[in-house]
Amino acid sequence: xxxxxxxxxxxxxxxxxxxxxxxxxxxxxxxxxxxxxxxxxxxxxxxxxxxxxxxxxxxxxxxxxxxxxxxxxxxxxxxxxxxxxxxxxxxxxxxxxxxxxxxxxxxxxxxxxxxxxxxxxxxxxxxxxxxxxxxxxxxxxxxxxxxxxxxxxxxxxxxxxxxxxxxxxxxxxxxxxxxxxxxxxxxxxxxxxxxxxxxxxxxxxxxxxxxxxxxx
Amino acid sequence: xxxxxxxxxxxxxxxxxxxxxxxxxxxxxxxxxxxxxxxxxxxxxxxxxxxxxxxxxxxxxxxxxxxxxxxxxxxxxxxxxxxxxxxxxxxxxxxxxxxxxxxxxxxxxxxxxxxxxxxxxxxxxxxxxxxxxxxxxxxxxxxxxxxxxxxxxxxxxx
Numbered sequence: 001x002x003x004x005x006x007x008x009x010x011x012x013x014x015x016x017x018x019x020x021x022x023x024x025x026x027x028x029x030x031x032x033x034x035x036x037x038x039x040x041x042x043x044x045x046x047x048x049x050x051x052x053x054x055x056x057x058x059x060x061x062x063x064x065x066x067x068x069x070x071x072x073x074x075x076x077x078x079x080x081x082x083x084x085x086x087x088x089x090x091x092x093x094x095x096x097x098x099x100x101x102x103x104x105x106x107x108x109x110x111x112x113x114x115x116x117x118x119x120x121x122x123x124x125x126x127x128x129x130x131x132x133x134x135x136x137x138x139x140x141x142x143x144x145x146x147x148x149x150x151x152x153x154x155x156x157x158x159x160x161x162x163x164x165x166x167x168x169x170x171x172x173x174x175x176x177x178x179x180x181x182x183x184x185x186x187x188x189x190x191x192x193x194x195x196x197x198x199x200x201x202x203x204x205x206x207x208x209x210x211x212x213x214x215x216x
Numbered sequence: 217x218x219x220x221x222x223x224x225x226x227x228x229x230x231x232x233x234x235x236x237x238x239x240x241x242x243x244x245x246x247x248x249x250x251x252x253x254x255x256x257x258x259x260x261x262x263x264x265x266x267x268x269x270x271x272x273x274x275x276x277x278x279x280x281x282x283x284x285x286x287x288x289x290x291x292x293x294x295x296x297x298x299x300x301x302x303x304x305x306x307x308x309x310x311x312x313x314x315x316x317x318x319x320x321x322x323x324x325x326x327x328x329x330x331x332x333x334x335x336x337x338x339x340x341x342x343x344x345x346x347x348x349x350x351x352x353x354x355x356x357x358x359x360x361x362x363x364x365x366x367x368x369x370x371x372x373x374x
Contacts, residue, residue: 058271058333058370109368112341118362119348123340123369127333131372134336192340192372 159198266338
């Protein structure tokens, strides 16, 4: 089982986030954000009492939702036959969450068409990355490890290269899962953005087992 | 340039009125009226189909200032003199934050800046355009000077 935090050469977005990963650096979340532990505690409490620092911040919210999906995956795996497989890497979820934290940052503004010259509408790069991650994670057996947008997203109609690196559950058909992820991401991007996707590459970077020992 | 106004990423709704000819509608609005208008716009946005959440945009006051061409000094100095223009604190203790937008009103322009999260099932671009159109219509009806809207999608929500 490979280290899921180590980037695949085939899944190296060209933005600054990916640059860190390409150099093999550990993804480190900014110090001024809500910690993963706090997000985990908040999920444990059923998101009560309402925490505006988390719920009212788009970046924190994206991290919370991603963590919730990872936990759901962990539960599913515990219920499956993972007992027959080797023990999972306990840092696996933490590694993915490090990427989530980086990728949920606002990033660049991506323009959307507006019929009225008096209005400007756009979507943040962070929102698009979260969208990609959510779409990929929605495919059974897939977990998005990292995603990136390469190209001049600030220019309308500029061709964009979307890279998605995933981990696939042990035993699944890798090609099928990757194809489903590509379709799901393409659908989400079409519905929620107006970016011109020149290429959408999905790379299976790892095969995962359980994650229940990550303490999250 | 008087920099007495603040632009704090941790606060949300901001109302930045400017001075100028007394006859102008913008300058006849009181701070309370502008605060109410900002909240009114936020509610209008939150009620738009496909909008899941309304978020205050960090740094929006500065964005609004810069967008109002040539009037940055007037905005800053007047707000300093009047002691207004400081963004309203976002949220109420222990409860959900009110829907928030940033509103900058000058003699010549009304600038609205906000972030939204859209429903997962909705079309993000369509929702953002609907929000902008709704706000423009509302501001036109209020007779405020040359409204311009800046809507940004910051997330999707299922």
